[in-house]
Amino acid sequence: MAILGFLRDFPLHGYDLKNRVASLAGHVRPVADGTLYPTIKKLEDAQCLTRRTAPGSVAAPRHMLEITQTGTDQLRRWLRDPEPGFLTDDNKWYVLLAFLHHLENPREQALVLARRREFLDTPAQLFFDEHGAPIPPERLDSPFRKGLMQIHRSTNLTEIDWLDRQIAELNRRAGFTATAKDRA
Amino acid sequence: MAILGFLRDFPLHGYDLKNRVASLAGHVRPVADGTLYPTIKKLEDAQCLTRRTAPGSVAAPRHMLEITQTGTDQLRRWLRDPEPGFLTDDNKWYVLLAFLHHLENPREQALVLARRREFLDTPAQLFFDEHGAPIPPERLDSPFRKGLMQIHRSTNLTEIDWLDRQIAELNRRAGFTATAKDRA
DNA sequence: TCAAGATATATCGTTCTCGAGGTAAAGAAC
DNA sequence: GTTCTTTACCTCGAGAACGATATATCTTGA
Numbered sequence: 001m002a003i004l005g006f007l008r009d010f011p012l013h014g015y016d017l018k019n020r021v022a023s024l025a026g027h028v029r030p031v032a033d034g035t036l037y038p039t040i041k042k043l044e045d046a047q048c049l050t051r052r053t054a055p056g057s058v059a060a061p062r063h064m065l066e067i068t069q070t071g072t073d074q075l076r077r078w079l080r081d082p083e084p085g086f087l088t089d090d091n092k093w094y095v096l097l098a099f100l101h102h103l104e105n106p107r108e109q110a111l112v113l114a115r116r117r118e119f120l121d122t123p124a125q126l127f128f129d130e131h132g133a134p135i136p137p138e139r140l141d142s143p144f145r146k147g148l149m150q151i152h153r154s155t156n157l158t159e160i161d162w163l164d165r166q167i168a169e170l171n172r173r174a175g176f177t178a179t180a181k182d183r184a
Numbered sequence: 185m186a187i188l189g190f191l192r193d194f195p196l197h198g199y200d201l202k203n204r205v206a207s208l209a210g211h212v213r214p215v216a217d218g219t220l221y222p223t224i225k226k227l228e229d230a231q232c233l234t235r236r237t238a239p240g241s242v243a244a245p246r247h248m249l250e251i252t253q254t255g256t257d258q259l260r261r262w263l264r265d266p267e268p269g270f271l272t273d274d275n276k277w278y279v280l281l282a283f284l285h286h287l288e289n290p291r292e293q294a295l296v297l298a299r300r301r302e303f304l305d306t307p308a309q310l311f312f313d314e315h316g317a318p319i320p321p322e323r324l325d326s327p328f329r330k331g332l333m334q335i336h337r338s339t340n341l342t343e344i345d346w347l348d349r350q351i352a353e354l355n356r357r358a359g360f361t362a363t364a365k366d367r368a
Numbered sequence: 369t370c371a372a373g374a375t376a377t378a379t380c381g382t383t384c385t386c387g388a389g390g391t392a393a394a395g396a397a398c
Numbered sequence: 399g400t401t402c403t404t405t406a407c408c409t410c411g412a413g414a415a416c417g418a419t420a421t422a423t424c425t426t427g428a
Contacts (some may be wrong), residue, residue, distance in 0.1 A: 010314050032416050058374035060423040101326035142285035147346050155339040162331050199406050216386045243405035244393045
Protein backbone atom coordinates (compact mmCIF):
# COMPACT_ATOMS: atom_id res chain seq x y z
CA MET A 1 0.00 0.00 0.00
CA ALA A 2 2.79 2.42 0.85
CA ILE A 3 4.54 1.76 -2.47
CA LEU A 4 1.47 2.42 -4.57
CA GLY A 5 0.44 5.30 -2.33
CA PHE A 6 3.73 7.12 -2.80
CA LEU A 7 3.83 6.41 -6.53
CA ARG A 8 0.35 7.89 -6.85
CA ASP A 9 1.86 11.24 -5.83
CA PHE A 10 4.70 11.10 -8.38
CA PRO A 11 7.05 8.53 -9.98
CA LEU A 12 9.91 7.35 -7.81
CA HIS A 13 12.74 4.84 -7.95
CA GLY A 14 13.19 1.98 -5.50
CA TYR A 15 15.89 3.57 -3.39
CA ASP A 16 13.89 6.74 -2.87
CA LEU A 17 10.78 4.71 -2.12
CA LYS A 18 12.71 2.79 0.50
CA ASN A 19 13.62 5.97 2.38
CA ARG A 20 10.10 7.35 2.19
CA VAL A 21 8.51 4.13 3.40
CA ALA A 22 11.11 4.06 6.19
CA SER A 23 10.25 7.52 7.50
CA LEU A 24 6.53 6.84 7.37
CA ALA A 25 4.53 5.19 10.13
CA GLY A 26 5.13 7.66 12.93
CA HIS A 27 8.80 7.03 13.27
CA VAL A 28 11.48 5.49 11.17
CA ARG A 29 10.60 1.90 10.41
CA PRO A 30 13.25 0.62 8.01
CA VAL A 31 12.19 -1.75 5.27
CA ALA A 32 14.76 -4.36 4.24
CA ASP A 33 15.94 -4.54 0.65
CA GLY A 34 14.89 -8.16 0.65
CA THR A 35 11.34 -7.01 1.32
CA LEU A 36 11.14 -3.95 -0.92
CA TYR A 37 12.51 -5.18 -4.24
CA PRO A 38 10.58 -8.46 -4.41
CA THR A 39 7.43 -6.51 -3.55
CA ILE A 40 8.11 -4.04 -6.37
CA LYS A 41 8.57 -6.96 -8.75
CA LYS A 42 5.33 -8.52 -7.51
CA LEU A 43 3.45 -5.27 -8.15
CA GLU A 44 5.04 -5.04 -11.58
CA ASP A 45 3.96 -8.60 -12.41
CA ALA A 46 0.45 -7.65 -11.30
CA GLN A 47 0.71 -4.65 -13.66
CA CYS A 48 0.20 -2.22 -10.83
CA LEU A 49 3.30 -0.29 -11.89
CA THR A 50 5.66 0.11 -14.83
CA ARG A 51 9.39 0.75 -14.75
CA ARG A 52 11.79 2.46 -17.13
CA THR A 53 15.50 2.75 -16.64
CA ALA A 54 16.83 6.26 -16.16
CA PRO A 55 20.38 7.46 -15.64
CA GLY A 56 21.15 7.95 -11.96
CA SER A 57 21.39 11.63 -11.13
CA VAL A 58 24.12 10.93 -8.60
CA ALA A 59 25.35 7.39 -9.12
CA ALA A 60 24.09 4.06 -10.49
CA PRO A 61 21.16 3.98 -12.97
CA ARG A 62 17.69 3.97 -11.47
CA HIS A 63 14.48 2.23 -12.29
CA MET A 64 11.85 4.92 -12.29
CA LEU A 65 8.55 3.43 -11.17
CA GLU A 66 5.18 4.72 -12.27
CA ILE A 67 1.76 3.64 -11.03
CA THR A 68 -0.71 2.34 -13.64
CA GLN A 69 -4.50 2.54 -13.74
CA THR A 70 -4.60 -1.04 -12.43
CA GLY A 71 -2.34 0.03 -9.58
CA THR A 72 -4.51 3.06 -8.80
CA ASP A 73 -7.60 0.86 -8.72
CA GLN A 74 -5.87 -1.61 -6.43
CA LEU A 75 -4.75 1.16 -4.08
CA ARG A 76 -8.29 2.57 -3.92
CA ARG A 77 -9.72 -0.88 -3.16
CA TRP A 78 -7.26 -1.32 -0.30
CA LEU A 79 -8.15 2.11 1.05
CA ARG A 80 -11.90 1.81 0.64
CA ASP A 81 -12.22 -1.60 2.24
CA PRO A 82 -9.19 -2.03 4.50
CA GLU A 83 -8.31 -5.38 6.06
CA PRO A 84 -9.17 -5.47 9.79
CA GLY A 85 -5.51 -5.13 10.77
CA PHE A 86 -5.34 -1.72 9.12
CA LEU A 87 -7.97 -0.44 11.55
CA THR A 88 -6.70 -2.14 14.71
CA ASP A 89 -2.92 -1.90 14.30
CA ASP A 90 -1.77 1.67 14.88
CA ASN A 91 1.25 1.31 12.62
CA LYS A 92 -0.82 0.06 9.71
CA TRP A 93 -3.58 2.58 10.36
CA TYR A 94 -1.18 5.50 10.14
CA VAL A 95 0.10 4.18 6.81
CA LEU A 96 -3.46 4.00 5.54
CA LEU A 97 -4.19 7.50 6.80
CA ALA A 98 -1.16 8.83 4.94
CA PHE A 99 -2.74 7.80 1.64
CA LEU A 100 -6.45 8.16 2.33
CA HIS A 101 -6.59 11.34 0.23
CA HIS A 102 -6.17 9.12 -2.83
CA LEU A 103 -9.70 7.88 -2.16
CA GLU A 104 -11.27 10.90 -3.78
CA ASN A 105 -14.87 10.60 -2.60
CA PRO A 106 -15.33 12.40 0.78
CA ARG A 107 -18.21 10.10 1.71
CA GLU A 108 -15.96 7.05 1.27
CA GLN A 109 -13.20 8.73 3.24
CA ALA A 110 -15.62 9.47 6.06
CA LEU A 111 -16.75 5.84 6.11
CA VAL A 112 -13.20 4.62 6.62
CA LEU A 113 -12.60 7.14 9.41
CA ALA A 114 -15.86 6.03 11.00
CA ARG A 115 -14.69 2.43 11.06
CA ARG A 116 -11.52 3.44 12.86
CA ARG A 117 -13.57 5.62 15.21
CA GLU A 118 -15.81 2.66 16.00
CA PHE A 119 -12.79 0.53 16.83
CA LEU A 120 -11.34 3.17 19.14
CA ASP A 121 -14.66 3.31 20.96
CA THR A 122 -14.44 -0.26 22.18
CA PRO A 123 -12.63 0.15 25.50
CA ALA A 124 -9.33 -1.73 25.63
CA GLN A 125 -8.78 -3.84 28.73
CA LEU A 126 -5.08 -4.58 28.96
CA PHE A 127 -4.37 -6.41 32.20
CA PHE A 128 -6.04 -9.21 34.14
CA ASP A 129 -5.37 -10.94 37.46
CA GLU A 130 -4.86 -14.67 38.16
CA HIS A 131 -8.56 -15.36 37.81
CA GLY A 132 -8.96 -13.47 34.54
CA ALA A 133 -10.69 -10.50 36.16
CA PRO A 134 -9.73 -7.13 34.64
CA ILE A 135 -7.49 -4.91 36.76
CA PRO A 136 -8.41 -1.18 36.71
CA PRO A 137 -5.49 1.27 36.33
CA GLU A 138 -5.66 2.44 39.95
CA ARG A 139 -5.17 -1.12 41.23
CA LEU A 140 -2.05 -1.71 39.10
CA ASP A 141 1.13 -1.89 41.15
CA SER A 142 3.46 -1.32 38.21
CA PRO A 143 3.93 2.42 37.45
CA PHE A 144 4.84 1.41 33.90
CA ARG A 145 1.53 -0.31 33.33
CA LYS A 146 -0.23 2.69 34.85
CA GLY A 147 1.64 4.98 32.47
CA LEU A 148 0.91 2.67 29.58
CA MET A 149 -2.82 2.90 30.21
CA GLN A 150 -2.67 6.67 30.81
CA ILE A 151 -0.81 7.27 27.56
CA HIS A 152 -3.11 4.90 25.76
CA ARG A 153 -6.23 6.66 26.95
CA SER A 154 -4.85 10.11 26.25
CA THR A 155 -3.72 9.31 22.70
CA ASN A 156 -7.03 7.62 21.99
CA LEU A 157 -8.94 10.71 23.05
CA THR A 158 -6.73 12.90 20.88
CA GLU A 159 -7.39 10.75 17.86
CA ILE A 160 -11.12 10.40 18.54
CA ASP A 161 -11.40 14.17 18.78
CA TRP A 162 -9.67 14.62 15.44
CA LEU A 163 -11.71 11.83 13.82
CA ASP A 164 -15.00 13.39 14.89
CA ARG A 165 -14.10 16.80 13.55
CA GLN A 166 -12.79 15.31 10.32
CA ILE A 167 -15.82 13.08 9.76
CA ALA A 168 -18.16 16.04 10.30
CA GLU A 169 -16.20 18.14 7.83
CA LEU A 170 -16.17 15.38 5.22
CA ASN A 171 -19.89 14.76 5.55
CA ARG A 172 -20.52 18.49 5.19
CA ARG A 173 -18.52 18.48 1.97
CA ALA A 174 -20.23 15.29 0.76
CA GLY A 175 -23.58 16.97 1.47
CA PHE A 176 -22.60 20.02 -0.59
CA THR A 177 -21.47 17.81 -3.46
CA ALA A 178 -24.73 15.84 -3.33
CA THR A 179 -26.83 19.03 -3.26
CA ALA A 180 -24.85 20.48 -6.14
CA LYS A 181 -25.41 17.28 -8.10
CA ASP A 182 -29.11 17.28 -7.22
CA ARG A 183 -29.49 20.81 -8.47
CA ALA A 184 -27.76 19.96 -11.75
CA MET B 185 8.87 -11.44 25.71
CA ALA B 186 5.15 -11.25 26.39
CA ILE B 187 4.99 -14.96 27.23
CA LEU B 188 7.81 -14.83 29.76
CA GLY B 189 6.59 -11.49 31.06
CA PHE B 190 3.13 -12.80 31.86
CA LEU B 191 4.47 -16.03 33.35
CA ARG B 192 6.70 -13.98 35.63
CA ASP B 193 3.53 -12.66 37.28
CA PHE B 194 2.02 -16.13 37.83
CA PRO B 195 1.81 -19.52 36.07
CA LEU B 196 -0.62 -19.73 33.17
CA HIS B 197 -1.67 -22.21 30.53
CA GLY B 198 -1.35 -21.59 26.80
CA TYR B 199 -4.95 -20.70 26.13
CA ASP B 200 -5.03 -18.10 28.88
CA LEU B 201 -1.69 -16.72 27.71
CA LYS B 202 -3.11 -16.37 24.23
CA ASN B 203 -5.95 -14.16 25.43
CA ARG B 204 -3.67 -12.01 27.57
CA VAL B 205 -1.15 -11.48 24.79
CA ALA B 206 -4.02 -10.63 22.46
CA SER B 207 -5.41 -7.87 24.69
CA LEU B 208 -1.97 -6.38 25.22
CA ALA B 209 -0.33 -3.76 23.00
CA GLY B 210 -2.87 -0.99 23.18
CA HIS B 211 -5.66 -2.79 21.47
CA VAL B 212 -6.51 -6.35 20.74
CA ARG B 213 -3.80 -7.87 18.56
CA PRO B 214 -4.70 -11.54 18.20
CA VAL B 215 -1.87 -14.05 18.12
CA ALA B 216 -2.41 -17.14 15.99
CA ASP B 217 -2.18 -20.61 17.52
CA GLY B 218 0.43 -21.42 14.94
CA THR B 219 2.61 -18.69 16.42
CA LEU B 220 1.93 -19.20 20.11
CA TYR B 221 2.34 -22.93 20.60
CA PRO B 222 5.59 -23.35 18.63
CA THR B 223 6.98 -20.38 20.56
CA ILE B 224 6.02 -21.98 23.87
CA LYS B 225 7.76 -25.17 22.75
CA LYS B 226 10.84 -23.18 21.74
CA LEU B 227 10.97 -21.51 25.15
CA GLU B 228 10.54 -24.90 26.81
CA ASP B 229 13.41 -26.36 24.77
CA ALA B 230 15.53 -23.38 25.84
CA GLN B 231 14.53 -24.23 29.45
CA CYS B 232 12.93 -20.84 29.92
CA LEU B 233 9.76 -22.49 31.18
CA THR B 234 8.46 -25.81 32.50
CA ARG B 235 5.07 -27.36 31.95
CA ARG B 236 2.94 -29.76 33.96
CA THR B 237 -0.42 -31.13 32.94
CA ALA B 238 -3.34 -30.11 35.10
CA PRO B 239 -7.02 -31.01 34.82
CA GLY B 240 -8.98 -28.34 32.97
CA SER B 241 -11.23 -26.41 35.30
CA VAL B 242 -13.85 -26.10 32.59
CA ALA B 243 -13.01 -28.50 29.80
CA ALA B 244 -9.93 -30.15 28.27
CA PRO B 245 -6.77 -30.64 30.38
CA ARG B 246 -4.32 -27.77 30.46
CA HIS B 247 -0.57 -27.45 30.37
CA MET B 248 0.29 -25.12 33.20
CA LEU B 249 3.39 -23.15 32.29
CA GLU B 250 5.87 -21.84 34.85
CA ILE B 251 8.84 -19.58 34.22
CA THR B 252 12.27 -20.87 35.32
CA GLN B 253 15.32 -18.99 36.57
CA THR B 254 16.78 -19.26 33.05
CA GLY B 255 13.58 -17.75 31.69
CA THR B 256 13.64 -14.94 34.22
CA ASP B 257 17.24 -14.15 33.31
CA GLN B 258 16.38 -14.15 29.62
CA LEU B 259 13.41 -11.83 30.20
CA ARG B 260 15.58 -9.41 32.18
CA ARG B 261 18.23 -9.39 29.44
CA TRP B 262 15.58 -8.55 26.85
CA LEU B 263 14.25 -5.76 29.04
CA ARG B 264 17.60 -4.34 30.07
CA ASP B 265 19.09 -4.22 26.59
CA PRO B 266 16.15 -4.13 24.16
CA GLU B 267 16.64 -4.61 20.44
CA PRO B 268 16.31 -1.30 18.53
CA GLY B 269 12.85 -2.24 17.25
CA PHE B 270 11.51 -2.33 20.78
CA LEU B 271 12.34 1.36 21.16
CA THR B 272 11.21 2.57 17.73
CA ASP B 273 8.12 0.45 17.11
CA ASP B 274 5.25 1.70 19.27
CA ASN B 275 3.59 -1.70 19.41
CA LYS B 276 6.74 -3.42 20.61
CA TRP B 277 7.60 -0.59 22.99
CA TYR B 278 4.25 -0.86 24.74
CA VAL B 279 4.80 -4.59 25.22
CA LEU B 280 8.19 -3.89 26.75
CA LEU B 281 6.70 -1.22 29.00
CA ALA B 282 4.10 -3.68 30.25
CA PHE B 283 6.85 -5.85 31.70
CA LEU B 284 9.53 -3.34 32.61
CA HIS B 285 8.67 -3.71 36.30
CA HIS B 286 10.31 -7.15 36.14
CA LEU B 287 13.65 -5.33 35.79
CA GLU B 288 13.90 -4.68 39.49
CA ASN B 289 16.67 -2.09 39.57
CA PRO B 290 15.20 1.45 39.24
CA ARG B 291 18.42 2.74 37.73
CA GLU B 292 18.21 0.14 34.95
CA GLN B 293 14.54 0.93 34.42
CA ALA B 294 15.36 4.62 34.10
CA LEU B 295 18.06 3.86 31.54
CA VAL B 296 15.58 2.02 29.32
CA LEU B 297 13.06 4.86 29.58
CA ALA B 298 15.84 7.32 28.74
CA ARG B 299 16.62 5.42 25.54
CA ARG B 300 12.99 5.65 24.48
CA ARG B 301 12.95 9.31 25.46
CA GLU B 302 16.04 9.93 23.31
CA PHE B 303 14.36 8.27 20.35
CA LEU B 304 11.20 10.35 20.75
CA ASP B 305 13.33 13.48 20.79
CA THR B 306 14.60 12.97 17.26
CA PRO B 307 11.96 14.85 15.28
CA ALA B 308 10.12 12.60 12.83
CA GLN B 309 9.88 13.95 9.31
CA LEU B 310 7.15 12.00 7.56
CA PHE B 311 6.61 13.52 4.13
CA PHE B 312 8.85 14.77 1.35
CA ASP B 313 8.25 16.39 -2.04
CA GLU B 314 9.53 15.27 -5.47
CA HIS B 315 13.00 16.53 -4.74
CA GLY B 316 13.29 14.90 -1.34
CA ALA B 317 12.78 18.15 0.57
CA PRO B 318 10.70 17.77 3.75
CA ILE B 319 7.16 19.18 3.66
CA PRO B 320 6.08 21.00 6.84
CA PRO B 321 2.55 20.20 8.14
CA GLU B 322 1.12 23.58 7.07
CA ARG B 323 2.12 22.98 3.45
CA LEU B 324 0.46 19.56 3.28
CA ASP B 325 -2.65 19.55 1.10
CA SER B 326 -4.02 16.29 2.54
CA PRO B 327 -6.05 16.88 5.72
CA PHE B 328 -5.30 13.27 6.66
CA ARG B 329 -1.57 13.80 6.57
CA LYS B 330 -2.06 16.99 8.57
CA GLY B 331 -4.07 15.08 11.15
CA LEU B 332 -1.51 12.29 11.16
CA MET B 333 1.27 14.72 12.06
CA GLN B 334 -0.90 16.52 14.61
CA ILE B 335 -1.83 13.29 16.35
CA HIS B 336 1.74 12.12 16.17
CA ARG B 337 3.10 15.28 17.75
CA SER B 338 0.45 15.34 20.43
CA THR B 339 0.90 11.71 21.47
CA ASN B 340 4.66 12.14 21.47
CA LEU B 341 4.42 15.08 23.84
CA THR B 342 2.14 13.12 26.13
CA GLU B 343 4.59 10.26 26.30
CA ILE B 344 7.65 12.50 26.69
CA ASP B 345 5.94 14.25 29.58
CA TRP B 346 5.26 10.95 31.29
CA LEU B 347 8.76 9.64 30.58
CA ASP B 348 10.40 12.71 32.12
CA ARG B 349 8.36 12.50 35.28
CA GLN B 350 8.93 8.76 35.55
CA ILE B 351 12.69 8.99 34.95
CA ALA B 352 13.00 11.69 37.61
CA GLU B 353 11.06 9.55 40.08
CA LEU B 354 13.15 6.46 39.36
CA ASN B 355 16.43 8.34 39.72
CA ARG B 356 15.20 9.78 43.01
CA ARG B 357 14.50 6.25 44.25
CA ALA B 358 17.81 4.97 42.88
CA GLY B 359 19.52 7.82 44.74
CA PHE B 360 17.82 6.86 48.01
CA THR B 361 18.81 3.24 47.54
CA ALA B 362 22.40 4.23 46.81
CA THR B 363 22.57 6.52 49.85
CA ALA B 364 21.10 3.81 52.04
CA LYS B 365 23.71 1.38 50.72
CA ASP B 366 26.50 3.93 51.22
CA ARG B 367 25.47 4.45 54.81
CA ALA B 368 25.49 0.71 55.48
C1' DT C 369 45.36 6.26 -10.54
C1' DC C 370 42.99 3.94 -7.55
C1' DA C 371 40.61 3.16 -3.30
C1' DA C 372 36.67 4.56 -0.59
C1' DG C 373 32.01 5.73 -0.07
C1' DA C 374 27.35 6.78 -1.45
C1' DT C 375 23.95 5.42 -4.65
C1' DA C 376 21.14 1.80 -6.58
C1' DT C 377 19.29 -2.84 -7.62
C1' DA C 378 18.77 -7.73 -6.89
C1' DT C 379 18.89 -12.62 -4.89
C1' DC C 380 19.04 -16.26 -1.55
C1' DG C 381 18.46 -18.94 2.58
C1' DT C 382 16.61 -18.64 7.11
C1' DT C 383 13.27 -17.39 10.23
C1' DC C 384 8.67 -15.69 11.46
C1' DT C 385 3.80 -15.73 11.24
C1' DC C 386 -0.51 -16.93 9.83
C1' DG C 387 -4.53 -19.60 8.80
C1' DA C 388 -6.54 -23.89 8.08
C1' DG C 389 -7.14 -28.13 9.82
C1' DG C 390 -7.14 -31.78 13.28
C1' DT C 391 -7.61 -33.84 18.08
C1' DA C 392 -9.71 -34.12 22.47
C1' DA C 393 -12.50 -33.34 26.74
C1' DA C 394 -16.18 -31.49 29.28
C1' DG C 395 -20.75 -29.37 29.89
C1' DA C 396 -25.09 -27.68 27.76
C1' DA C 397 -28.94 -28.21 24.75
C1' DC C 398 -32.27 -30.83 22.68
C1' DG D 399 -28.16 -40.27 24.11
C1' DT D 400 -26.47 -37.33 20.75
C1' DT D 401 -25.04 -33.12 18.98
C1' DC D 402 -23.22 -28.45 19.84
C1' DT D 403 -20.26 -25.26 21.90
C1' DT D 404 -16.42 -23.93 24.47
C1' DT D 405 -12.13 -24.89 26.10
C1' DA D 406 -7.54 -26.44 25.05
C1' DC D 407 -3.56 -28.03 22.38
C1' DC D 408 -0.89 -29.02 18.26
C1' DT D 409 0.93 -29.40 13.26
C1' DC D 410 1.59 -28.32 8.61
C1' DG D 411 2.08 -25.67 4.39
C1' DA D 412 2.23 -21.15 2.42
C1' DG D 413 3.61 -16.65 2.33
C1' DA D 414 6.13 -12.59 4.33
C1' DA D 415 10.16 -10.37 6.13
C1' DC D 416 14.81 -10.18 7.21
C1' DG D 417 19.84 -10.05 6.89
C1' DA D 418 23.74 -11.24 4.32
C1' DT D 419 25.68 -11.08 0.08
C1' DA D 420 26.62 -9.64 -4.63
C1' DT D 421 26.90 -6.37 -8.32
C1' DA D 422 27.36 -1.99 -10.73
C1' DT D 423 27.90 3.20 -11.14
C1' DC D 424 29.51 7.57 -10.09
C1' DT D 425 32.05 11.07 -7.16
C1' DT D 426 35.60 12.38 -4.11
C1' DG D 427 40.04 12.69 -2.58
C1' DA D 428 44.57 10.69 -1.26
